[in-house]
Amino acid sequence: MPKYIFPPLASRLKSLIHAGQFIRNPFPILDAALDRFGSTYTFYMGGVQKAVITIDPKSIRHVLQKNHKGYEKSVIVTDLLGKYTGKGLLTSTGDYWLRQRRLIQPGFHKRRIDSLQVLMKMEVDACMARWAPMAVTGASFDAYEEMNHLTFRIVARTLFSTSLEEHGLVQLSQQISTLQSFIIREVRQPYKRWWFKISGQISAHLDLAREAREIIRAVIRARKNSGEVPDDLLTMLLESKYEDSGMGMEEEQLIDECLILFVAGHETSANALSWMIYLLGKHKEELLRIQTAEAGLEINMIHNVVQEALRLYPPAWVSDRISLEDDRVEDFFLPKDTMWILYIRGMHRHPDYWEEPDRFIPDRWNNPDLNKEAYMPFGSGPRMCIGEHFAIMEMELILSEIVRLWDINLISKVITEKPLVTLRPLEPVMIAIRKLY
Ligand code: HEM
Structure with missing residues (x-):
């Protein structure tokens, strides 16, 4: 009797042949294999690394939640990201991560986050004012x-209020966006890493990361010296004290956490919002229904659009974990060091879990019996997104304002998904707007 029970194995030769196509767009290949092998199967990523992929909600919850202690994040993204951003919540692991999470978690409690709405609204208003001439x-x-621009500014404002002046904000935005593009190149083209190194690109980007850190350092020091305590995330980070020592974070840790909030907190929301605008532009009947709804009802409709868009286009479309010990997961028994690919987008669109899975039906969220077991846009378990309330509040605020003010005419009729570290639109989401009243 073999000791381990692996899920069915997809052909390695086929995955080698399709490696190029897999990098461009993995969805058709992954989905075809799901049809063939069922909700969990073994495959060779790009023909090289053996991994188990699943869309089974029970298995995903087992790995992320039920037996989370038996799993750790893989180093693919965390190490690369961490090289530039340092050891923030998203990139750290083990005891260090747990201590940081316990420290920061209370600051992201719904009640605390609600008070950031005023700062968010300032940026949304400025964005809408910028759109006005284009409506004319x-x-x-x-x-x-x-x-992308708006969500970056929202993270900057909610973190630093007005302590980061305009010039610093623009600089930081450019630095972080350049770093993120380069990190994506490193993730997608590991075979070019030697070239990135000898051509000096890695060290140039490390310098850029250091410059970004200095901007944040200057804000932190100025804030400490000013004695001011505005109601923002930096105040929360500065006031947080470790349970064991009663001390606060060191300056380098504060910078790590600020940087990671920029990285984790702006592109994901920007992607989701772009998909929401695209979906409402494509489904004008839904847009019109919200715009003509009785006062008070539109809030629930906006909420449903957000939920449904996150189902169809989850920005965190995939997550990974490595097992730290042998483990039984549903029908399978797998050895230590098994790489798990948790294919969230696949689960969100599978007919086993959703009726008409590919259709945009915001009203499905009104059904009190809707089974939400297969819905995890923010992950699950102790490493679940710390910014969930922040993101939901932000996206609902932005979408409400857009829908209240503008009629949207979608120019780009079909937008393809671009699954990088997050799920982005491949083409620009071109729209024209008209003022409603
Ligand atoms: C639509 C928007 C967002 C989505 C879909 C999203 C999704 C996720 C997911 C799935 C994870 C867990 C990853 C894993 O387990 O491998 C995560 C982690 C994280 N997110 Fe978000 N996120 C969003 C917005 C935000 C915002 C606005 C912030 C901060 C302001 C944020 C901060 C973080 C942080 C710090 C982590 C790491 C948590 C930890 O490991 O302890 N996210 N996010």
Whole structure:
């Protein structure tokens, strides 16, 4: 009797042949194999690394929640990201991560986050004011660019209030966006790493990361010297004390956590919002229904659009874990060091779990019996997104304002998914807007 029971194995030769296509767009290949092998199967990623992939909600919860102690994040993204951003919540592991999470978690409690709405609204208003001339001229623009810009500014404002002046904010935004693009190149083209190194690109980007850290350091020091305590995330980080020592974070730790909030907190929301605008532009009947709803009802409709868009286009479309010990997961028994690919997008669109899974039906969320077991846009378990309330509040605020003010004319009729570290639109989301009243 073999000791281990592996899920069915997809052909390694086929995955080698399709490696190029897999890198461009893995969804058709992954989904075809799900049809063939069922909700969990073994495959060779890009023909090289053996991994177990699953869309089974029970297995995903087992790995992320029920037996989370038996699993750790893989180093693929965390090490690369950590090289540039340091040891923040998203990139750290083990006891260090747990201590940081316990320290920071209370600051992200719904009640605390609610008070950030005023700061968020300032940025949303400024964005809508910028859109006004385009409504007059009818000029089209890329909603993705706009959402990226807006969500970055929202993280900056909610972290630092007005302590980071405009010039520093623009600089930081450019530095972080350049770093993120380069990290994606490193993740996607590991075979070019030697070239990135000898051509000096890695050290140039490490310098850039150091410059970004200095901008944040200056804000932290100025805040400490000023004695001011505005109601923002930096105050929360500065006031948090470790349970064991009663001390606060060191300066380098504070910078790590600020940087990671920028990285984790702006692109995910920007992607989700771009998909929401795309979906409402494509389904004008839904847009109109919200715009003509009785006062008070539109809040629930916006909430449903957010939920449904996160189902169809989850920004965190995939997550991974490595097992730290042998473990039984549903029908399988797998050895230590098994690489798990938790294919969230696949689960969100599978007919076993959803009726008409590929259709945009915001009203499905009104059904009190809707089974939400197969819905995890923010992950699950102790490493679940710390910014969930923040993100939901932010996205609902932005979407409400857009829908209240503008009619949206979608110029780009079909947008393809671009699954990098997050799930982005491949083409610009071109829209034109018209003022409603
Ligand atoms: C639509 C928006 C967002 C989505 C879909 C999202 C999704 C996720 C997911 C799935 C994880 C867990 C990853 C894993 O277990 O491997 C995560 C972690 C995290 N998210 Fe978010 N996120 C969003 C917005 C935000 C925002 C706005 C912030 C902060 C302001 C944030 C901060 C973080 C942090 C710090 C972590 C790491 C938590 C830890 O490991 O302890 N996220 N996010």
